[in-house]
Amino acid sequence: MATLVLDNGANTAKIGFSHEAVRVISNCQFRSKTSRLKTFTANQLDEIKDPSGLFYILPFQKGYLVNWDVQRKVWDHLFGKEMFKVDFTDTSILITEPYFNFTSIQESMNEILFEEYQFQSALRTNAGSLSAHHYFHTRPSELCCLLVDSGFSFTHIVPYCRSRKMKEGVRRINVGGKLLTNHLKEIISYRQLHVMDETHVINQVKEDVCYVSQNFCKDMEVAQNKAEENTVMVDYVLPDFSSIKKGFCKPREEMMFTGKYKTGEQILRLVNERFAVPEMLFHPSDIGIQEMGIPEAVVHSIQSLPEEMQPHFYQNIVLTGGNTLFPGYRQRLEAELRSLVPAHLPVSVLQPADPICYSWEGGKLLAHNPDYDEMVVTREDYEEHGHCVCEDKFDL
Structure with a gap:
């Protein structure tokens, strides 16, 4: 069975079969000033001759998937003949969702994947869990890592131990x-x-x-x-x-x-x-957002974890998301952490070669994992037990 890996971000969808390369495509629809009656979807942006005054129609608001009509149209386009030609009768989907997603959104997603598209099996997870899987796969000797995922809507700081998310250490900054x-x-x-x-x-x-x-x-x-x-x-x-x-x-x-x-x-x-x-990523208070910047949030997150684990997190900080591509981002974060962290603890901040597709690559690795079939919910399971089987299976 083929596995389609879809990192469904608020700005871009990173999508591809697990045996192919990834494609990064806008996860939205557009209307242009010149042709207001026509709606363009995803990669059709290239067809717009004059993209000035583009009006974006986004499926996500404040980081959560709320406009299902737009999301369906984008998915129809991605799964359709022009793009990935998905054969739903023989395809499993591995899809990402935000941290602490609402139950109503999760249930809608289950319905659409299983009942409308009729995928044979599905695995819902966080993009950070896939990034952590990627990190531990490339560094099998490491036990802990701390993800700083700075995307379109939010910046999340999430600690992982042996691929398990430590929920008490999750921090969110409302700057993206x-x-x-x-x-x-x-x-x-x-x-x-x-x-x-x-x-x-x-x-x-x-x-x-x-x-x-x-x-x-x-x-x-x-x-x-x-x-x-x-x-x-x-x-x-x-x-x-x-x-x-x-x-x-x-x-x-x-x-x-x-x-x-x-x-x-x-x-x-x-x-x-x-x-x-x-600079707003480091000092949100500059524009009146009364929250910690990324360095303080990293320290705050790690200090909420067991003391004996803290040195391991400071040594394995991984940057993902589009904002990490700003020149100087990694150096500034490392320098500020160095001034906040006790001198005897080493600090190491790693920036992957492609921080935008890092979690998708983790999903690709997971799809080839021998245990993958144990993690998914099949369509038969869903038809028999409904949403509760997804809640039990997907540790979110």
Whole structure:
């Protein structure tokens, strides 16, 4: 039986059969300014000639799957002829869901997977559990790891011991990629140009120019310098979707420090926004979110665990999720943890080569595990016992 691994994130779905490579596809629908009547789904974004003013229709709100109509359309597209050609009569699905998911959402998911799509078996788990499985598979001598999963809606800190989640140590920070993009839109709209409708473009700007500062105060001083002495300042050329399909940073030697460009390029000048936006991950209180930053939450999580295990967690901190791709993220987190953790305890923060697909790769490994058939709920089990068999089987 084939196994379809689906890491169903709030922003992107990481999907692929366990014997194939992964594909990362937008988990949403779009409407564009130019063709408002037509709705585009998932990877059909490439068909939109002018993605400025894109309107996103998301199945997830605040990290939880609430819009089943949109999610069904995305799944129909993914499972259909154009994409994965899923034969439901001979396929098992391994799918992720958020931590502490609501029972009503879990029951709806069971119904849709077994009754509508009629998968032969299913395994529901957290993306973090798959990441932990991946980590312990590659480092079999390790007993513990602490996942820092910073995604679209939230940042979660989750400790695992021998692939078991330690629920008392789970911490959530309500800062994710969506909030960072929205905050950047507000700053740019206030300072330069109204971009509140340009989520797609500004998300690209964020990914291209933002970084995590190693010394916030020092970078703020540099950002106040004039002209060439201001090494933080970049000029970002916005796409016009005819001659410029994708935005890019001007090379430093081409930057006009007078701020005047002769060509028809539309320029965003970005200075302290570059590091002030990702700083929210470390200091959410900067924008009025009264919560701990990631370093404090890591320490808080580990201190809630048995004392003899704590050194093992500090030595095995694993970063996953899209926000970990900001340059300087790993170094800053390690430096801040070093200042918070007792000097005799070693601190080690590991960043995988592909933090976005790390959990999917863990799911792929799990699908090939000899015990996989013991973990799933089959369609016969579900038809006989209903939702309660899923609750018993899936340790969430």
